[in-house]
Amino acid sequence: MKYTVITGASSGIGYESAIAFASRGKNLIIAARRTEELEELKSKVAEINSSLDVIIRTVDLSVPANVYEFYESLRNYQIETWINNAGFGNYASVGEQNLNKIETMLHLNIEALTILSSLYVRDYAEVEGTQIINISSRGGYTIVADAVTYCATKFYVSAFTEGLAQELSNKGAAMQAKVLAPAATETEFAKRSLDIDEFRYEGAVPKFHTAQEMAGFLLELYDSQKVVGIVDGETYEFELRDPIYPYVTRTRK
Numbered sequence: 048m049k050y051t052v053i054t055g056a057s058s059g060i061g062y063e064s065a066i067a068f069a070s071r072g073k074n075l076i077i078a079a080r081r082t083e084e085l086e087e088l089k090s091k092v093a094e095i096n097s098s099l100d101v102i103i104r105t106v107d108l109s110v111p112a113n114v115y116e117f118y119e120s121l122r123n124y125q126i127e128t129w130i131n132n133a134g135f136g137n138y139a140s141v142g143e144q145n146l147n148k149i150e151t152m153l154h155l156n157i158e159a160l161t162i163l164s165s166l167y168v169r170d171y172a173e174v175e176g177t178q179i180i181n182i183s184s185r186g187g188y189t190i191v192a193d194a195v196t197y198c199a200t201k202f203y204v205s206a207f208t209e210g211l212a213q214e215l216s217n218k219g220a221a222m223q224a225k226v227l228a229p230a231a232t233e234t235e236f237a238k239r240s241l242d243i244d245e246f247r248y249e250g251a252v253p254k255f256h257t258a259q260e261m262a263g264f265l266l267e268l269y270d271s272q273k274v275v276g277i278v279d280g281e282t283y284e285f286e287l288r289d290p291i292y293p294y295v296t297r298t299r300k
């Protein structure tokens with residue numbers, strides 16, 4: 048049996064992506080800190096296709112030791128696709144940002160994603176049909192005012208994943224690496240970034256996608272041979288593209 052791993056599946060893009068992959072008949076390993084929401088997602092998947100296996104992992108991925116433990120706990124499963132989606136943002140100027148929140152953000156958005164990507168590539172790069180998809184942001188290609196540190200974490204995600212895609216392709220590896228770059232999407236993202244209890248996108252954000260639409264774009268990227276799936280910041284159209292960052296191959300003397 049093959050599985051699709053989705054981190055941050057308890058809400059938003061991760062939750063809807065789990066449903067989208069389940070609709071494709073994929074068994075799931077879903078991870079986040081909120082067990083109840085993951086259980087609810089598991090019941091919803093059972094309604095879509097009761098023959099699917101759904102494994103739940105409750106884990107705080109901002110703690111590096113948990114990240115290794117989480118990966119090790121999946122040794123007995125054959126993982127076809129790995130989606131690093133868990134992440135969050137922050138709105139504040141650099142001099143005014145809450146450093147406890149920022150440290151957690153760096154651990155989750157950068158460190159956990161790098162460790163999980165590296166371990167998955169180490170074990171599966173030569174397995175036919177495997178993919179790693181990392182969730183960056185439009186802010187991983189454009190710096191957004193008052194979200195400089197968050198954008199820098201997503202520049203990292205984009206550069207790391209595009210570079211990984213180049214590396215795998217140059218080696219002729221079986222695995223494909225891809226990066227999804229959403230623009231504003233209606234999820235719990237805004238309220239977590241702003242540290243508020245409720246946020247309504249309608250009326251407050253001029254343009255946005257629903258999490259369901261974003262999960263559809265993720266499937267388009269999954270089905271394609273392209274490396275980057277990015278939302279145009281003006282038109283909000285979704286585009287599949289080749290790597291965007293410049294890349295040079297290293298020449299050894």
Ligand SMILES: NC(=O)c1ccc[n+]([C@@H]2O[C@H](COP(=O)([O-])OP(=O)(O)OC[C@H]3O[C@@H](n4cnc5c(N)ncnc54)[C@H](OP(=O)(O)O)[C@@H]3O)[C@@H](O)[C@H]2O)c1
Pocket residue numbers: 054055056057058059060061078079080081082084106107108109132133134135136155182183184185186228229230231232233234235236237239
């Ligand atoms: N929404 C947007 O406008 C937008 C735009 C561009 C990119 N993105 C990116 O899309 C991804 C998904 O975000 P979203 O918009 O769907 O927001 P969301 O609804 O807040 O979902 C974030 C997910 O990450 C999980 N998570 C947060 N902290 C975690 C931790 N320490 N350990 C494990 N899981 C954790 C959350 O679950 P728990 O709280 O249960 O742990 C939740 O399932 C993020 O990487 C975000 O940066 C979002």
